[in-house]
Amino acid sequence: MASVLMVASEGLPFVKTGGLADVIGSLPGALADQGNEVKVVLPLYRKIAEKYMNDLYFCCEYTVSINYHEVPVRIWSTMVGPVAFFFVQHQGYFERDSLYGYDDDGERFAYFQKAVIEMFNQLNYWPNIVHCHDWQTAMIPCMVRETHDHDDRYRRLKFVLTLHNMAYQGNFGPEMLDSCLGLPWYLLDNGNVRYDGGISFLKSGILYSDKVTTVSPTYAQEILTPQFGEHLEMVLNMRKYDLWGIVNGIDLSVWNPATDPAIPHHYNKVNLKANKAKDKADLQRELGLEVNPNVMLVGVVSRLTWQKGFYLLMEQLSALAAAPIQLAILGSGEAKIEDAFRNMENEHKGKVCFYRGYNEDLAHRIYAGSDLFLMPSLFEPCGISQLCSMRYGTLPLVRETGGLKDTVTPYNEYDKSGNGFSFSSYNANELMHTLYYAADVYYNRKADWETLQTNAMNTDVSWAKSAATYNQLYNELVNR
Structure with missing residues (x-):
């Protein structure tokens, strides 16, 4: 078993903007359950300081060089179950609104990464594996290899980089190479960090890490192509034999319809039909929808962006409004998409509800009270929402991309297998055809729908299998 430090820019239970936080909130515990020593380091954001500062313990103080000045670093820590969390404090860089x-x-994130690298020395803490997540931490392998290679303690570190979304790469001007990262200029000349006239944190991490992972097997293959590689497909192909696709899981103690404090009526596979119907009725009342147990309620919990496939829905707003469904949408994002859903709600009161923003408890109630969950993503490295919806017996309707393809098995009307519905082409007509197909099963094949719900709730969406694969990956590195 391994000693692992996870380095990330966000993580539950402390702070969240996206799926990365869910991973950091649950994967370390799953790895610890399998015998690993796991620690996590995050920036100390304002939201964390305001809520948790009194629970943190001071560890040490030192400085790192940024813009040719020595900038102070303070390290704090606390425990969450078996996992130790460290926090890098700098009020100017991290105590902001977002x-x-x-x-x-x-x-900001050059400072964070430099602070983490020096933290090893200051705490005399030397894990086997430094597991970096996304561009905000991806320069750590490069900086260690290029500036600390004279030190045996640093030379023994092994690096894993997980790509959660290739669309975000951390591309900056070349002046940062020396001023903030403290790296030699020849790395720009030889191409190791160069990207489009500047530097790329993510490219550097891909080249310098011992192993590269991403969050589903299908996405691992997709990013080797120009369609999904975001102009780094050639770099990824250089590392394809060290590229692992490991699907995400969810925390089953948080996402559990039998105990979830955010939903009014608890249920499991035995009393699913009766109590899920009660949750549906309460959700309809809460959102101002017509209370009707017989209409199919379609839920959406998402960032409202081009990536998530909502341009397809905007092509079909009239057909969507005419469909025999109710629509409950929770999220925020691009103004064009928000305006379209807001107008749709105004024109179809009682049938459509758009809740702008994010509300964690309401998200749980939408998962529990909906019949169908919609995720028509253009691309989706893994996706968390379809895993949550299946846990609650709500059937996902997804496009076959990335982790959605790996986790959702489409309904087979002949052998009654499957745990949801899917379509392959990024096409609005195909989406609507699949939605009407799902509605036909819901209204006219009740027994099949109930079988699919049971199949969905039986789907293993835990971290156990994925954590075992990470163990295999870590062991390969430790035993080299």
């Missing part, structure tokens, strides 16, 4: 989206993001 986690990302600032002009100095490159400098």
Whole structure:
């Protein structure tokens, strides 16, 4: 078994903007359950400081060089079950309103990564594996290899980089190479970090890590192609024999219809039919939808962006409004998509509800109270929502891409297998055809629908199998 440090830019239970936080909130515990020593390090954002500062323990203080100045670092820690969490504190860089989206993001996360590298020395903590997540941590392998190779302690570190979404790469101007990262200019000349006239954190991580993983087997193959590789497909093909696709899981203690405190009526496979109907009725009341047990309620919990496939829905708003369904949408994102759903709700009160923003408890109630869950993504590295919906006996309707293809098996009307519905082409007509097909099963083949619900709830969406695969990966590196 291995000693592992997870380095990430967000993680539950402390802070979340996307699926990365769910992974960091549950994968370390699953790895610890299998005998590994797992620690996590995150930036100390304002949201964390405001809520948790009194529970944190001071570890140490030191400085790192950023923009040719020595900048102070303070490290704090706490325990979450068997997992130790470290936090890198710098009020100017991290105690802001949002986690990302600032002009100095490159400098902020260069500082974070430098702070983590020096943290090993300051705490005399030397894990077997440093597991980096996404561009915000992807320069760590490069910086260690290029600037600490004289130190045996650093030379023994093994690096894993997980790609959660290739669309976000951390591309910045070349001046950062020396000023913030402290790296030699020849890395720009030889191409190791160069990208489009500047530097790429993600490209560097792909080249310098010992192993590269992504969050589903299908996405691991997709990113080797120009369609999904986001201009890094050639770099990924250089590392394809070290590229692993390991599907995500979810925390079964959080996502559990039998105990979930956010839903009014608890259920399992035995009393699914009776109590899920009660949750549906309560959700309809809460959202101002017509309380009707017989209409198919379709749920959406998502960022409303081009990636998530909502342009397909915008092509079919009239057909969607005319379909024999109710629609409950929770999310925020592009103004064009938000406006379309807001107008749709105004024109179809009682049939459509659009809740702009995010509400964690309401998300749980939508998973529990909906009959069908819609995820028509253009691309989806793994996806968490389809796993949550299946856990609650809500059948996902997805496009066959990335982790959606790996986790959702389409309904087979002949042998009654499957745990949801899917379509292959990124095409609005194919989406609507599949939606009407699902509606036909819901209204006219009740026994089949109930079988699919049972199949969905029987689907293993835990971290156990994935954690075992990570163990295999870690062991390969440790035993080299």
